[in-house]
Amino acid sequence: MKRFFIIPAILCIVLAGCATLDKLTEAGTGIAAATGVITTDEAKSINRSVSAVGKVFESITPEQEYYIGRTVAATILSRNKPFDNRAMTTYLNTVGQYLSLYSDRPETFGGYHFLIMDSDDINAFAAPGGFIMVSRGMLKCCKSEEALAGVLAHEIGHVELNHGLQAIDKSRLTAAATILGTEAAKNLGGKDLADLTKAFENSISDITATVMNSGYARKFEFQADKAAVIILNRAGYNPNGLVSMLKQMERNLKPGGLDFAKTHPAPQDRIAELTKLIGSAPSAAPERQERFTDSMKGL
Amino acid sequence: MFTKKLACIIGGLGLAATVTLAASTSIMSIQVRKAEIRETPSYLGKIVTTMAYGDKVTVQSGNGAWMQVLSAGQSGWVHSSALTKKNIVMKSGAGAQTTASSGEMALAGKGFNSDVEAQFKNNHKDVDFSWVDKMEKIKIPISDIREFAKDGKLAAGGGVK
Numbered sequence: 001m002k003r004f005f006i007i008p009a010i011l012c013i014v015l016a017g018c019a020t021l022d023k024l025t026e027a028g029t030g031i032a033a034a035t036g037v038i039t040t041d042e043a044k045s046i047n048r049s050v051s052a053v054g055k056v057f058e059s060i061t062p063e064q065e066y067y068i069g070r071t072v073a074a075t076i077l078s079r080n081k082p083f084d085n086r087a088m089t090t091y092l093n094t095v096g097q098y099l100s101l102y103s104d105r106p107e108t109f110g111g112y113h114f115l116i117m118d119s120d121d122i123n124a125f126a127a128p129g130g131f132i133m134v135s136r137g138m139l140k141c142c143k144s145e146e147a148l149a150g151v152l153a154h155e156i157g158h159v160e161l162n163h164g165l166q167a168i169d170k171s172r173l174t175a176a177a178t179i180l181g182t183e184a185a186k187n188l189g190g191k192d193l194a195d196l197t198k199a200f201e202n203s204i205s206d207i208t209a210t211v212m213n214s215g216y217a218r219k220f221e222f223q224a225d226k227a228a229v230i231i232l233n234r235a236g237y238n239p240n241g242l243v244s245m246l247k248q249m250e251r252n253l254k255p256g257g258l259d260f261a262k263t264h265p266a267p268q269d270r271i272a273e274l275t276k277l278i279g280s281a282p283s284a285a286p287e288r289q290e291r292f293t294d295s296m297k298g299l
Numbered sequence: 300m301f302t303k304k305l306a307c308i309i310g311g312l313g314l315a316a317t318v319t320l321a322a323s324t325s326i327m328s329i330q331v332r333k334a335e336i337r338e339t340p341s342y343l344g345k346i347v348t349t350m351a352y353g354d355k356v357t358v359q360s361g362n363g364a365w366m367q368v369l370s371a372g373q374s375g376w377v378h379s380s381a382l383t384k385k386n387i388v389m390k391s392g393a394g395a396q397t398t399a400s401s402g403e404m405a406l407a408g409k410g411f412n413s414d415v416e417a418q419f420k421n422n423h424k425d426v427d428f429s430w431v432d433k434m435e436k437i438k439i440p441i442s443d444i445r446e447f448a449k450d451g452k453l454a455a456g457g458g459v460k
Contacts, residue, residue, distance in 0.1 A: 061385075062330050063352070064411040070435075071419055074428045082430050093437045098444050098453070101342050104364070107331045107381035109352075113434045131434060145451070180410055197418040200411050204419075236454035288451045 057165040059173065062129070065165060066109035069129030071200070072164065072207050076117075076125050076133055079212075083118035083136055091295035092116060095145065096132060096152040102234035103153075103227070105160040112156065121259035122249060124151055125211050126158040128165050137259065139299055141249040145288040146241025149232055154242065157227030163220045167210035168203045175199045215263030222265070222273050229277055238285065239278045246271050327368070328387040328405075329354045329377075336375035340365030342441060347375035353387040353407050 060068070083089075092114045100112040112130035116139065117123065123135040132155045142148040158164065176199040179192050210216060216224075225242065232239040246267040253261045264270075329350045336356075337344030340363075348370070350356070356368035356377070365376045385405045420428065439447075448454065 061405050061410070063407065066332075067411045067413070067416055070428070070431050071416060071426070073434065074426050074431045077430045078425060078427045089437065090439070094439050094444060094447050097439050098447060101444070102454070105380045106342070107334065107378050109331050110435060111438065113437050115430065115434045115437075131431065176410060193414060193418060196410070197415050197422065200415045200419060201422070203411075234454065236448075236452070285451075291451070 057162060057168060057170075057173065059177065060165055062109040066129040068165070068200070068203060068207070069110075069127040069131045071204050072127035072211075073125075073131035073133065075204060075208050076127065076212065077115070080117040080119055080123070080133070080135070082133075083116035085116065085298055088295055088298065089114070089116060091291075092134070092148075092152070095149055096156070099149060099153050099231055099235050099237075100130070100156055102231045103156050103160045104230075108159065112159070114152065121257065122253060122261075123259045124155055126155040126164065127211075128159065128162070128207070130156075130159050132156070132159070135259075136299055137252070138249075139296065141245050141252055142296075143244065143248060144241060144285065145292040146232075146237050146285055147245035147248070148241075148292065149235070149237045150228060150239065150242025150245050153228035153231040153235075153237075154224045156231060157224035158216070158220070160227055161220070161223055163216055163224065164207050164211065166220075167216070168206045172199045172202045172206065211263070213263070218265045218269075221270065225270055225274055226277065229274065238281065239274070240281050243271055243274055243278075243280065246274075325358055326386075327356055327358055327366075327382040327384055329356070329381055330383040330385070330387060331381045334377055334381040336368065336370070336373065336377050338375060340367075340376040343445065344376060348373050350377075353389045355386075356382070358382075 096114040097112055100106050108130040110129055112132065114132045114134065117133050117135040119135045120137040120140075121135055122137040122141060123133075124138050125133045127133075132152065134151060134155070138151060139148070142151060176196055179196050179199070215221075228242055229239040232241065249260065250267040253259075253267070255261065329352055332352050334350045334354075336347045336350060338347055339345075350370060354370065356370045359367040359369055359374065361367070361379070364379050366379050366382060367374065367376050368382075383405070385403060387405050387407055389407045420426070
């Protein structure tokens, strides 16, 4: 009888979201086993299942996030041809990597990198770990460096807040944890590697389907805008650059399009939320306009 | 009797949490491929040394997002996002691999890794990684970023809180 109380009690404590989930569970089950409330085997079993439940996206190390991000980016870039313009790409990376230093997460496993996609659609994608891709159509919504910084800071916000990783269905990671749990002591091979690859493939599909087709939940988009405002302020850019970009986007978006028209909240909704945060002020910065215009030649 | 045991477990959990936190604050591991340790808590600071994934540092103090760390007799500052309390164990020795499932330990290269990526590539010949490889090589030197910030009358330093 007692064990029916103890087991849920441990699970409840652990599922409450503590940072030291595994350690606490092991301690709790250890004590319960030592006092004879549950058997050692039951304690081990609870540890295994809690570990699988607790270690959802938080259990993904930056190294694993990097491999997920690479494959998500490769998938996106296989469907969206890159725009091969060295000067523009260097400028984009200078602005983007500068901004990343002001995020709450300037260090990712492999760093932040930016690329242009050769499409008139209005799109921008942030793959986990810091692989950020922006379309020519999106860049055409930017009439100043502030506006461009707004777009890039928003995408950095998605990376910082792990929005991509949160799109992964928890069952994929539970499956991966199970394989790794049983095979921790030896190198994976054959079926285990195939099963782990399946969990990986499913994780990639979850992320690409979200960012390319359905879009994130509205609250994630507003969170990324909020993170962008913080980054822009710290970096010395007027965050109203993001508002000016959204106003231009509103003019450029084609109703019924499969790009931002489909995957993001309407620009006016984002502007309304942003205005609550930052008020409205002109974002012109003449000292940066020349280099912006020069770099964007050939767009 | 039951209440006593439950109290014992909850008390034990609290104690375990305290002990875990106290024991894990001083030594941390680098959780990114490469981390630069700087003279001052800023990306403008001169680089004292560069550390690799899995390297250990002793934390001396924290200043918001920046941590002052000591490694191999050298002291400097690193952004906290490059650090983890987990003991990152590089892939060597069966013993390390056996114990690496503990929450306080992470085995480098475990899980989604280059082997899984290779398998994925094998299964998905239509997915082209060449542009991601190119993209990853784009790294603007910090000196250029400083110059860019100065020319554009922007802030400089980064990693502020």
